[in-house]
Amino acid sequence: MSKGLEVRLPQVVRNSSPAMTDGAEGDLIRMGVIGYGYWGPNIVRNFNGQQGSRVVAVCDKSSKALKRVQQSHPNMVVTSEHRELLAAPDIDAIAIVTPVWTHYELAKTALENGKHVFVEKPFTSTIAQAEKLIELAERKNLKLMVDYTFLFTGAVRRIGQLINDGALGNLYYYDSTRVNLVLFQHDINVIWDLAVHDLSIMNHLIREKPEAIVATGEQHLNGVADIAFLTIYYPGNIIGHVNVNWLSPVKVRTTLIGGEKKMLVWNDLEADEKIKIYDKGVAIASSEATYEALVSYRTGDMWAPRVEQVEALNIEAAYFLECIRSDKKPFNDGCAGLAVVRMLEAADESLREKGRIVQL
Numbered sequence: 001m002s003k004g005l006e007v008r009l010p011q012v013v014r015n016s017s018p019a020m021t022d023g024a025e026g027d028l029i030r031m032g033v034i035g036y037g038y039w040g041p042n043i044v045r046n047f048n049g050q051q052g053s054r055v056v057a058v059c060d061k062s063s064k065a066l067k068r069v070q071q072s073h074p075n076m077v078v079t080s081e082h083r084e085l086l087a088a089p090d091i092d093a094i095a096i097v098t099p100v101w102t103h104y105e106l107a108k109t110a111l112e113n114g115k116h117v118f119v120e121k122p123f124t125s126t127i128a129q130a131e132k133l134i135e136l137a138e139r140k141n142l143k144l145m146v147d148y149t150f151l152f153t154g155a156v157r158r159i160g161q162l163i164n165d166g167a168l169g170n171l172y173y174y175d176s177t178r179v180n181l182v183l184f185q186h187d188i189n190v191i192w193d194l195a196v197h198d199l200s201i202m203n204h205l206i207r208e209k210p211e212a213i214v215a216t217g218e219q220h221l222n223g224v225a226d227i228a229f230l231t232i233y234y235p236g237n238i239i240g241h242v243n244v245n246w247l248s249p250v251k252v253r254t255t256l257i258g259g260e261k262k263m264l265v266w267n268d269l270e271a272d273e274k275i276k277i278y279d280k281g282v283a284i285a286s287s288e289a290t291y292e293a294l295v296s297y298r299t300g301d302m303w304a305p306r307v308e309q310v311e312a313l314n315i316e317a318a319y320f321l322e323c324i325r326s327d328k329k330p331f332n333d334g335c336a337g338l339a340v341v342r343m344l345e346a347a348d349e350s351l352r353e354k355g356r357i358v359q360l
């Protein structure tokens with residue numbers, strides 16, 4: 001327990017919980033958050049801001065992190081001991097916002113103790129861990145959600161709508177560049193850090209199970225790949241490509257999505273017109289008589305549809321709570337998490353073998 005921090009978790013939680021004073025304790029979902037590094041403050045702020053939910057306790061091993069919690073949220077209980085939080089009887093759900101190698105043990109204990117779990121991406125370090133957590137959550141009838149924040153952004157929700165409405169026609173490709181100059185992670189490579197976003201977005205938008213993956217890349221500085229290129233094969237000739245790089249002089253977040261009817265450019269760094277849809281395409285008609293291919297190009301209008309400007313995590317936090325309240329299965333559940341971990345493991349295997357194609 002960190003020096004100077006008084007933590008008697010279950011009791012303090014019980015005393016400080018508004019549920020005990022407004023008579024609505026049955027409805028209030030009390031959250032505990034483990035991990036208050038870079039991403040944790042966003043999780044705490046967004047869950048705490050929801051109606052009918054409170055973050056009642058935050059855990060971090062670092063006393064500096066706990067001091068930051070106390071400065072921003074003086075009413076929250078803090079502890080450096082995750083076991084205390086995971087065992088607290090007055091906590092209904094746990095958000096795990098720690099490095100990926102810790103996710104499995106923390107999520108497992110939380111589920112064993114009857115808590116719903118919201119866990120950061122990537123879900124787990126291995127397929128076997130993901131499968132065990134899915135089985136445990138099902139057996140205990142608890143919600144297990146993986147934080148795929150991008151799926152809740154206005155841009156991805158709008159693109160999903162366009163695809164579902166058939167505006168793009170049959171999909172041809174998803175091609176993403178996600179590069180910048182960042183502090184390296186030590187425990188994971190650039191694929192597990194950055195490409196994980198694209199893999200979750202692709203699976204969500206394409207709605208097919210990927211068939212195979214090819215990964216190439218290289219390491220230059222700290223023993224893990226810092227640049228990588230992934231190719232993902234989906235059924236129906238849909239191909240995904242992802243370029244991730246920690247050593248880029250500029251930040252780029254641009255995705256091209258090509259369909260037979262329309263093509264789309266999503267530039268996530270644009271403030272207003274994040275998505276541009278191009279009425280462009282190519283049609284080929286072959287003439288049997290001459291065996292000639294007749295190629296016609298279509299170059300129509302471009303327009304930028306309205307994209308809702310809301311904080312994705314806020315919507316995602318509300319969705320998690322709604323899934324608990326109405327006993328609904330989240331679409332970004334453990335199985336969605338497992339699908340991406342499967343791709344990440346396959347990508348690592350391909351990377352080790354300099355781009356051998358790995359079937360999924």
Ligand SMILES: NC(=O)c1ccc[n+]([C@@H]2O[C@H](COP(=O)([O-])OP(=O)(O)OC[C@H]3O[C@@H](n4cnc5c(N)ncnc54)[C@H](O)[C@@H]3O)[C@@H](O)[C@H]2O)c1
Nearest residue numbers: 035036037038039040060061062082097098100120121149
């Ligand atoms: N969804 C997103 O867009 C998004 C963005 C950034 C990070 N993340 C994910 O969030 C997770 C955390 O990333 P980060 O960048 O915040 O990392 P970080 O290293 O900045 O913070 C992690 C914190 O967890 C604490 N911690 C580690 N093990 C602990 C334990 N057993 N008990 C208590 N505290 C512990 C550390 O002290 C640290 O403060 C990762 O899984 C990462 O992939 C997701």
